[in-house]
Amino acid sequence: MRWRAQHTTAVVGEALYCWGGDQEGLVRSHDSPTKRQCTSAIDAFNLLSGVWSSQPTRGTPPLGIIGVSCTTINNNIYYFGGWCGHDTCYHNSLNCLDTLTLQWKELQSTNNNSVTKRGLGGMIVMGSEGEPQQLLVIGGVAPISTITQYHQFECNKMTGADDLVSTNEQNIYNLSSGQWTIPSVSGQCCPPTSGFIIEKINHNKGIMYGGAVTDSGITIPTNSIYLFQLSHNTINWESLKQGVIPNDGLWPKEREGHASTIINGVSTSPTLVVIGGLDNRHQPVNDCLLIDTNQYNWMKIPLPDSVTCRYCHTVSSFVFDPNHVFLTIVGGAVKREQKHVGGGVMEWFDTPVTDPNITMVVELVFNDGQWSVGPVLDSVNIPLLYEQILKERRKELNEFMTDKEKELQVINKSLRHDLQVARINNQSLQEALLETQSLSVSSAAALMEKDEMILRLESQLQEAKSLYYEKDEEKQFVEFTKASGEYKGKVIKLQDQDFDEKIHLEDQGIMKKEKIDFTLHEQDQFSIKGTDSVGVQFNYMIPSMEKRMLTLETQLLETKTLLTKRKRDQEDSPHSDNSKKLKTDELEESVDEKQIMTGEYEKLKAIVADNELYLAEVLKGKTQAEEQLKEKQIIIDDFKTTVSEKDAYISKLLKEKSQQQERITSQEEQSIKETSSVDVQFNYLIPSM
Incomplete structure (x- = not known):
């Protein structure tokens, strides 16, 4: 691999492809055979062996070669724009390289003026x-x-x-x-x-x-x-802005011409890696930063100057396993300075990175949430050690996988046991559920039956109460009517006898009799009026009868006194005649009749007493019926309490069944999740192996 700067690298599968850039042998012309020779070849770095190889491409490569932008989709690498290498010739063409066939395809030509030509x-x-x-x-x-x-x-x-x-x-x-x-x-x-x-x-x-x-x-x-x-x-x-996000006081320096890559690992959130660049004094920024794109926490990784002291380079990441990532740093420049080019003109010149630092490989290790640095290899050590390191990592991975397989076997065994227990529990739960449902049905039927019984008892009790009050009122009315009739008959009889007595009395006894009859008639009218107005109120009628009794006794005593006096006068007078004796006899008969009337009154009083006794018995029966009603109501309340307790027991059974079902579902989901997690990790590692 020869030196180069402002080039592109892209990872596709297990290869890193490097194309374009300012490089050794490049002729700065718009288009020439020498330039085509540089643009028609692409360099590939095998990420499993650490070996570079140059591969020819087919088709027409783009003319923009320096400062090109690139990205990947599946097996295709897309290139946009770039500087042609001479004057201000920039391009806006969009090209695609198929890494399976190494065939170039132009998607948009540089003649499209809707997009600015740039690099x-x-x-x-x-x-x-x-x-x-x-x-x-x-x-x-x-x-x-x-x-x-x-x-x-x-x-x-x-x-x-x-x-x-x-x-x-x-x-x-x-x-x-x-x-x-x-x-x-x-x-x-x-x-x-x-x-x-x-x-x-x-x-x-x-x-x-x-x-x-x-x-x-x-x-x-x-x-x-x-x-x-x-x-x-x-x-x-x-x-x-600085201060808005947590960074422990660390904030990246000003820089341009730096390189970056994103680590999309299983164990971490997307992590941005930034290496090198130029500061505002045109000096290399000698550091390496890792940025968690989830929390935007910054972390500085200590790396040797041979890795970080460069600019206009590229860095790519190769995730070997969840805990090991290999960074590949390619090309760039290490120094920028101004030189005279004649005529008093100064231009900037860059000193490129040379061997053994053109290609550097750095291992990053992620353990317990922290990044650390593993071996750092240069172009000399890569062929010697890189593959060996990968073998060691693969061995560790195999051991890790063996341990994971053993853990998986234990987990599967445990899961099978848990699943078997869960099935047994589920079966028991189903049986309990069926029993609960059966109990619920029978309880519901019993509850309905008891509700109907309660309704019947309440209805019968209401009918009994209604019948009792009807009979009670009817009997009271009959007894009262009977008593009133007898009493009225006696009163009328007394009135008639008093009227006959008025005819026979001619003397002072006659006048006394009229006075007594008038008083008796007045008391009878008062008693009858009170009885008619009150009706069934026996307690009102009894005082009138007692008063009547006292009046009759008083009259009887006065009459006897009068008769005794007359008899004594008759015995004292020799001139008494038969007419007076006759009148005296009539008075005695009247007194006898009054005594008879008094006896009738005593009978009437006895009838009233009997009525009072019957009324007391009726009230006692009513009290007993009310007590029985209260006892039945207590029985009904106890029954309802029992039914409520059964309902609570049924609800408890249903709740326990729901909780058991949730535990079974949770165990099954946890089993599936753990099995899936292990399978995913295993499947993730198979391509690397």
């Missing part, structure tokens, strides 16, 4: 697998005469080159339609820049760092970092 820009692929792939071209150096007039883009003159400008023009090439489009731009777009690095983070997102920009008419390197994202023909830009 030292960047190009990446946007779009995920299965979607239309697009090539995104950004920035670069261009002749001022070829700048397209798109209002969303800018250009700035470069120091020391009045006929060259830097641009931030952005173009998208659709591989399906074969057409260029100009995207819309939003956000904090990058300024006109050249000599920067650009890498793809995911299918529609990329990162841009460094490059040369114009500040106050002077071209200087920058340390700006931009993120951009493509969505529906619009590119949204975001500028990352």
Whole structure:
């Protein structure tokens, strides 16, 4: 491999392809057989053996050879633009090299004026697998005469080159339609820049760092970092500022002409690797940075100057396994200085990297979340040690895989055992579920039956209560009616007897009798009126009867006193005649009748007492019925409580069944996930082996 600078390298499969650039033997002409000889060959570095080989290509290679942008899709390498090598001759052609056939194909010629002719820009692929792939071209150096007039883009003159400008023009090439489009731009777009690095983070997102920009008419390197994202023909830009993201005080230096690669490993998020470049004093930036594109944490990796002290070079990554990555650094220059070219003119000259440092291989090791440096090989040691190192890594990998296979066997055995246990548990769970469902059905049937029983008991109880109150009211009414009728009959009889008694009494006894009859009639009317108005209210009627009894006893006593007096007067008077004796006899008969009436009253009073006793018995029966109703209600409540407890038990069984089912599903998913994870790791390593 001969020295070269401002070239391109691209990894396809297990080979690294190097094409173009300023190199030994290149004639700086537009087109010539000597130039064709340089552009028609491509150098390939075998990533498994560490051996370079030069392979001829077929077809017509592009004329832009220095500062070309390139990217890969599957087995194809795409090249855009570049400087022809003489004057201000830049190109905007798009070409494709098939690495399987090494056949060139021009997709867009350099005569297309819709895209600015330029070099030292960047190009990446946007779009995920299965979607239309697009090539995104950004920035670069261009002749001022070829700048397209798109209002969303800018250009700035470069120091020391009045006929060259830097641009931030952005173009998208659709591989399906074969057409260029100009995207819309939003956000904090990058300024006109050249000599920067650009890498793809995911299918529609990329990162841009460094490059040369114009500040106050002077071209200087920058340390700006931009993120951009493509969505529906619009590119949204975001500028990352120091202090906004965590970086432990570390921020990359200003640089241009540096090189980068993205490590897309299994163990890490996409990691950007940046090596070398030129600072604002045109001196090499002697460092290597690793940038986690997920957290944007910066890490400086200590590497020898033979690796980092260069610019206008390339760096590529080869992921051997999840923990080992090999970086391949190719070409570049180590020194820039101005020299007199005659006539008082000074020009910049670059001193290229020479053997044994033209090709350098660096091993990076990732363990426990940290990067470290392994062996560093130059062009002399690569043929001697590189392949041996790969064999050792392969041996370690085989041992690792053997251990993993053993672990996998143990895991599979454990998984089979767990699966068997899970199936047994599942079967037991199914049986428990069936039993629970059967119990649930029977419990539901029993619950429905008990609910119906409760409804029947409540209905019967309500009917019994209604019937009881109807019978009670009916009986009270009948007894009251009967008592009222008998009482009224007795009262009427007493009235008639009192009326007859008025006819026979002529003297003071007659007047006393009328007075007694009037009082008795008044009390009878009061008692009858009270009875008719109250109806079934026996308690109201009883005081009237007692009062009536006292009145009758008083009248009887007065009558007896009167008769006794008359009899004594008759006995004392010899002139008493038969008429008075007759009247006296009539009075005695009246008294006898009143005594008979008093006896009837006693009978009536006994009937009322019987009614009161019956009423007390009825009330007692009512109380007993209410107590029975309360007892039945307690039984019903106890039954409902039992049913609720059974429902809670059924819910508990269903919950336990759901939890058991979730545990079984989790075990099966975990088994599948662990098996799949091991299979993926195993399958990932097979191509490398």
